Amino acid sequence: MKTASVVHSSLISGFGRVTGDWALRDLLFSLLLAVLFALLAMGGVILEAFDVIDTKRIEIWRNAYNGVILVLAIGSVGVAYQRWCYNRKEIERRTAAEEDRDSLRKQLTQVQKMKAIGELAGGIAHDFNNLLMVIDGFGRRASANLDNRAIQEECLNQILSAGERGAALTRQLLVFSRRQVMEKRVVTVGRLIEGVQGLLGHTLPEQFEIRFDIEDPSHKIETDPNEFIQAILNLVINARDAMTNSGRIVISTKEVGTDGDAPDWIRFDIRDTGHGIDKATMQRIFEPFFTTKGRDQGTGLGLAMVYGFVQGNGGRIEVSSALGEGTDFSLYFPASTNTPVQFVKTGEVELRGKGETILLVEDNEALLNLVKVQLEELGYNVMSASGAFWALEIDEDYEGSIDLLLTDVIMPGMSGIELVNAMAESRPDMKAIFMSGYTDEAKKTGNLPEGASFLQKPVKFNHLATVLREKIEENTQCRKAC
């Protein structure tokens, strides 16, 4: 896309320059003619004044002189007219050619877009069909073997595992499409690299060497640490796969550009000594579902996810590669000057509820029932509503206190954010948690409120339990949508 826009702008500027040159040339031509006429006229006067011309023959001279000027004038006008016609035709021709090129470019973009959508849809359908087949197959096997506990356990494990793979797939798609809600916070480079190091131990076999070259661990960026680690992990896995038996991966950080004391950008480089990427592949590496690995080895979403993640952080990504020598991915993130936040040790939170009352609002009936059962299992008193209207009915009717509102964000008629705000007056002490898989609508209606707790669907049971406890035990009372 970048290349296309560069080509486009150069064509336009080139076209402008050519027409500008013509105008200048025609002006100079006219000036030259004017000077020539002036010289000729002055020449005649001078010759007469100094009696260089024989007075007897002056009439003949004058007639011949006027004749020459007339011929020259007519010739000049003819040439100028011809130039003007030529210029006009050339401009028309070039405008038409430019329009044709523009139309072709649009058609090409459209074709490429349709191809990308086709590949995306095909990829999603393929991967989800596999998951659905597993879920359906093992579900049927379990229902046919209700008396065999061992088979049932095996089937349930397979179904749960397929569910997790599906969740991971949608998560990657959402990051790529930049619709995933990122839990951004200010973190130091050192902290991020620690997280990466913690995970890499499980990913890289011993024959691969990994080095870290960190310029300054105190540099800070604003990002979602989990997504960051996932992105680096994707790049490291690709680097590992690009090296056959052994090789070296270097992860380095460097500040780029300075504005006063603080750097403008922090660059993370992931370099490998693998086989490199050829030109044709390079043009497609960030396309979703494009993979050079076998069908069972890669989904083709790894680099698409990295691309979406970096873009979502206001950063940019550069790739350089030499065949047989290796590849370097450079990820640029805007440097932050804010204070890093402390990580909450969620493991210390008691996960079970203590009989608090939760109002659950979700317009998907199946999901509503599932989360309701989960909340009840955790020991909460649950009131459920399948939409904002029903939630407000409960708000009107229920005289007891509601400790927490757990609501979907996008619902027909009234969003979760509007619902929380509508209940702020009647339930000033009620806390709120939003859950959704998609927040464009929330962003349109004025963003999730500052400090709002958010659960990304699909929500794992333990994560749900943890976030609920953390929210309920928070000291701050939220008056409006937090």
Add this chain to the structure above:
Amino acid sequence: MSGNQKEFGQIKVLVVEDDQHTTLLIKRMLLDLGVVNIFEANGGPEALRLLESLEGQDLVNVVLCDWKMPDMSGLDVLKQIRTRDPDMPFLMITGVADVDSVIEAKAYSVTGYIKKPFSMEILRKKLRIVQRILDARANSAP
């Protein structure tokens, strides 16, 4: 009365009901609750024609619609309204509704239900909720 007028001052109702007596009763109840902007339609087709003629004039902001009507069911009215206004609060007035119909109405984003027969208090509560939805929407508008 004055308190009601203030409470439901922004409510502009279209009552869709094929039975004249029921329409009259609902209108009386609405007037007693302080709702002064009331339109009525004797069935679904008339309601849709009326909404079409009023389009863009902001004269109706909630529909109270009977479920069972001879020419066109409340569900069909809801479906048609949703094609042009996905957010219009739509309260379905029901006697007895089967589960499938309720599920289908939910799929077309029915806002809520009012069970027949209903008292003034029930109607007041439903309108109060509609008012809260309209207020929340107005507050969050850019």
